[in-house]
Amino acid sequence: GDSVTQMEGPVTLSEEAFLTINCTYTATGYPSLFWYVQYPGEGLQLLLKATKADDKGSNKGFEATYRKETTSFHLEKGSVQVSDSAVYFCALSRGSARQLTFGSGTQLTVLP
Amino acid sequence: ETGVTQSPTHLIKTRGQQVTLRCSSQSGHNTVSWYQQALGQGPQFIFQYYREEENGRGNFPPRFSGLQFPNYSSELNVNALELDDSALYLCATTTGTGGVIDQPQHFGDGTRLSIL
Numbered sequence: 001g002d003s004v005t006q007m008e009g010p011v012t013l014s015e016e017a018f019l020t021i022n023c024t025y026t027a028t029g030y031p032s033l034f035w036y037v038q039y040p041g042e043g044l045q046l047l048l049k050a051t052k053a054d055d056k057g058s059n060k061g062f063e064a065t066y067r068k069e070t071t072s073f074h075l076e077k078g079s080v081q082v083s084d085s086a087v088y089f090c091a092l093s094r095g096s097a098r099q100l101t102f103g104s105g106t107q108l109t110v111l112p
Numbered sequence: 113e114t115g116v117t118q119s120p121t122h123l124i125k126t127r128g129q130q131v132t133l134r135c136s137s138q139s140g141h142n143t144v145s146w147y148q149q150a151l152g153q154g155p156q157f158i159f160q161y162y163r164e165e166e167n168g169r170g171n172f173p174p175r176f177s178g179l180q181f182p183n184y185s186s187e188l189n190v191n192a193l194e195l196d197d198s199a200l201y202l203c204a205t206t207t208g209t210g211g212v213i214d215q216p217q218h219f220g221d222g223t224r225l226s227i228l
Binding site: 004036041042043044045046089091099100101102103104105 | 152153156170219220
């Protein structure tokens with residue numbers, strides 16, 4: 001079945017550091033890929049998405065490129081802020097599938 | 113602020129009891145999905161409702177059931193509660209025909225259910 005594997009956390013960075021959170025997936029066909037962010041005490045918010053190979057999703061300084069050859073969708077940001085501290089989830093959906101399949105999440109803490 | 117409201121925010125039950133969780137969708141959203149998020153894990157899909165009909169189900173037993181009402185609000189019912197049911201329950205709503213996921217899903221803040 002479909003699965004998503006994220007790098008294990010927690011990840012702790014200083015403000016203005018470069019961020020990479022790795023995500024790889026297993027799925028048949030051509031899934032759509034997503035990054036969601038969850039702030040403490042809140043639900044999930046869609047951060048960015050990509051629906052086909054080589055697409056780059058971007059939002060709020062975050063970027064991720066859909067790499068079909070490596071089945072990856074790594075999240076990057078050039079300069080993190082304290083306000084980026086949250087849990088980040090990589091997810092996929094396939095074709096007519098009705099659900100999102102999530103990774104286990106990566107806790108990011110950014111220190112001032 | 114997503115416009116998706118879940119109630120209650122917190123709930124404590126004991127094993128064997130039954131619970132009903134509620135979700136009010138953003139205006140115009142005709143599709144609602146429910147997810148279970150155990151502590152330290154990603155959300156797991158329970159089921160989806162589209163125009164009052166179940167439209168897909170994950171690997172959850174029949175004691176997890178749901179309803180969607182004509183105004184598109186929804187309920188998740190869990191019978192015979194077990195300790196492993198302790199989790200954050202999230203609903204997500206969207207528009208579309210049958211809930212194909214390429215359209216943005218708007219999540220509520222969840223209901224934290226604790227089973228003693």
